Amino acid sequence: MYNIIWVLLTLLLYVSRVIDSMSSDRIKVLKSILAKERLLGGRDKRGKLHENDPNTGFDCCPTVLERISPLGGLSRDGKLLQLYRDTNTVQKFYEKSCAPDYSYAPCRFINQTVYESRCVQQFTYMYAIVKDFNVTQPFRVDYIKVKSGCTCKVLRERAMDL
Numbered sequence: 001m002y003n004i005i006w007v008l009l010t011l012l013l014y015v016s017r018v019i020d021s022m023s024s025d026r027i028k029v030l031k032s033i034l035a036k037e038r039l040l041g042g043r044d045k046r047g048k049l050h051e052n053d054p055n056t057g058f059d060c061c062p063t064v065l066e067r068i069s070p071l072g073g074l075s076r077d078g079k080l081l082q083l084y085r086d087t088n089t090v091q092k093f094y095e096k097s098c099a100p101d102y103s104y105a106p107c108r109f110i111n112q113t114v115y116e117s118r119c120v121q122q123f124t125y126m127y128a129i130v131k132d133f134n135v136t137q138p139f140r141v142d143y144i145k146v147k148s149g150c151t152c153k154v155l156r157e158r159a160m161d162l
C-alpha cells in the first residue's frame with residue numbers, strides 16, 4: 001500500500017519537473033505547432049475547400065489548402081525544430097489538410113455498407129532553414145514535416161449478412 005503511494009508521488013514529482021524544464025519559449029513554439037497558430041500578419045485567409053471542380057474530378061476526401069508561416073516544426077525523427085525568421089525573411093509553406101469534416105471520417109462516394117473507409121492526413125518533408133530548438137548552434141537546411149494531402153484508405157470489406 002505504502003509502496004504504491006511512494007511510486008505515485010515519485011511519478012508526480014517527475015512529471016512536474018519535466019513541465020518545469022520546458023522553457024516558456026519552448027512551450028510557445030509547441031503550442032504554435034499544435035494550435036497551428038499563424039504568426040505575422042495574423043491568420044492567413046481561410047483555405048479554400050478544393051472540391052466540386054468538374055475539370056479535375058471529385059475528391060473522395062476533400063482538402064483545404066493554406067499558406068502557413070510556422071515558428072517551429074518537426075524533423076523526420078520527430079524532434080522540435082526552430083525555423084529561421086527575421087523581419088525580412090519569413091518562411092512560408094503551402095499545407096494541404098483534410099477538410100475539417102473529413103479528418104478520419106468515412107470517404108465520400110464509397111458505399112459504407114460494403115467498405116469501411118477513412119480519410120487519412122498525408123505528410124511530406126520540405127527543406128527549410130532550421131536549427132534544433134533551444135540550442136545555440138548555427139541554422140542549417142533540413143527537412144520539416146508538412147501536411148500534403150488527404151487520402152482515402154479502405155480499412156476492410158464489411159462482412160455481408162445475407
Ligand SMILES: *[C@@H]1O[C@H](CO)[C@@H](O)[C@H](O)[C@H]1NC(C)=O
Pocket residue numbers: 111112113114
Ligand atoms: C451499397 O451496397 C449495398 C450492398 O451491395 C447496396 O444494397 C446499396 O444499394 C449500395 N448503396 C448505394 C448508395 O449504392
Ligand SMILES: *[C@@H]1O[C@H](CO)[C@@H](O)[C@H](O)[C@H]1NC(C)=O
Pocket residue numbers: 021023134
Ligand atoms: C532550454 O533553455 C533553457 C534556458 O536557456 C535551459 O534552462 C533549459 O535547460 C533548456 N532545455 C533543454 C531541453 O535544452
